[in-house]
Amino acid sequence: MKIKFFLAALLLVTQAAFCGISGMPVEVINHGAGVRALSMGGAVSADSADASASFWSPAMLDSINTNQLEASYEMLYGGAIFNALGFSGPIGKMGGLGVSIRNMHYGEYEVVSEEGNAEGNEAMNDFMLTGAYGRNLFAGVQGGLALKAIVRGIGGKNYMGFNSDLSLSKSFEWGRASLTGKNIIPLGIKYDFSEEMLPAAVRLGLSFMLLDGALKINTDAEKAFAGGPAVICAGAEYKVMEPLYLRAGMGSIGDVNEINAGFGFKYEGFGLDYGAAYTELSLNHRVALSYSFGGYELKLTPDPAVFSPMGGNRRTYIKITAMTKYEIFKWKVEIKDNKGKVVKSWEGAGRPDETLIWDGLEKDGMPFNEGDYKAVIVVTDENDAVIRSGDVIIKISQGDQKAIPLFME
Incomplete structure (x- = not known):
């Protein structure tokens, strides 16, 4: 009979599964998904509308508006490696789909007999394939289901297991809440003479939006x-x-703590994410590349982006692109100065106007001060979900701008 020593692997997974149930069987099911998520300490089950949604909360797949593909790489303690490839995308009013494949490679470990004689090395790998679906259920409550197939490879033999996650999520004006039941089926990994049950757990997540959505806690x-x-x-x-996001997070599992930090950069659909995790065992580095394409879009396009209320171009034409999955119930466009004060707003019911005109003047007819102003559109759809566009900058200059607007009066 052989005795396999996986001490290094056990040390690894204690910190690799941070913000999951540590020390449980098959740690690949607990190691968090997505470099963005892990840079925030794994506190994203209510804020995972991306390619990692099938892992954290499949209900969030209904909130995904674009097709998203992400590949990540992570070097862990003792030379172990964690790789993941994920995809998610909308399927109209039917909701959203997600699929991912994850691999935890623990490296090679020495095998000894009961007498203490060395008998060579063996490798250990965990794989998990996940397929997930999420959609709106009622009154803005989203539901999701993830099916998981797990393969554990030890010394040339593969052992299989299956399980499932179920989640609910709902957005509010202040943010979002999520509730997930993990491994809800009483199944595990079957070995030659035994079976390891996958740990059932419940996870609650809250996400708060502050500073007009610029800060998430x-x-x-x-x-x-x-x-x-x-x-x-x-x-x-x-x-x-x-294009630039800074992230940080931390947490605890009993007396084991981890501190995380990272950044993300997005441009024209491409994304680069980097994260670092510090524990008593090691400092781990993570990197991911992503690409978003197609789907739905909510944005504002000012033309010209720089204008002068007293010059040649006395107004800017703000084009609204409002392609949403569900019908729009109400909308609001706000323009704020550099102190966050709303200087101009429009709102209405149903689909918004295609173009809005801003003259940059106060109520008394005097122009607003020179500087940058932020414009954003926020819509509430028929399911009571709140969707916010990215900010766009409109600049008021007292100089005489020569640009010719594309949208004519």
Whole structure:
């Protein structure tokens, strides 16, 4: 009979599964998905409308508006490697779909007999394939289901297991809440002479939007029904400017703590995410590349982006692109100065106007001060979901601008 020593692997997974149920069987099902998510301490179950949604909360797939593809790489303790490839996309009013494949490679470990004689090395790998679906259920409540197939490879043999996650999510004006039941089927991994049950757990997540959506503060808590310490984690993301995001997070599993940080950069559908995680065992680095394409779009396009209320171009024409999955119930466009004060707003019911005109004048006819102004559109759809566009900058200059607007009066 052979005895396989996986001490290094056990040390690894204790910190690799941070903000999941640590020390449970098949850690690949607990190691978080997405570099953005892990940079925020894993506190994203209510803020995962991206390619990682099938792992954190499949209900969030209904909130995805574009097709998203992401590949990530992570070097872990002792030379172990974690790789993931995920895709998610909308399917109209039927909701959204997601699929991912994950691999945890633990490296090679020495095999010894009961007598202590070395008998060579063996490798250990975990794979997990996930397919998920999410859609609106009622009154803005979204539901989702994820089906998981797990393969554990040890010494040339593969052992299979299956399970499922179920989640609910709902958006509010202040943010979003999510509730997920993990491994809800009493199944596990079957070995030659035994079976390891996959740990059933419940996870609650909250996401709060502050500073007009530029700052997100999230918190998650998870508890396994089999016992053990609860998982508590928190994270934040700040949009420095439209393409650049800074992130940080931390949390605890009993007396094990982890501190995370990272950044993200997005441009023309392409994304680069980097994250670092510090524990008592090691400092791990994570990187991911992503690409978003197609789907739905909500944005404002000012023309010209720089104008002078007293010059040649005395107004700007703001084109509204409002392609949403569900019908728009109401909408609001706001323009704010650099202190966050609303200087101009429009609102209405149903689909918004195609173009809005702003003359840059106060009520008394005097022009607003020179500087940058932020414009954003916020819509509430028929399911009571709140969707917010990215900010666009409109600049008022007292100089005489020569640009000719594309949208004519």
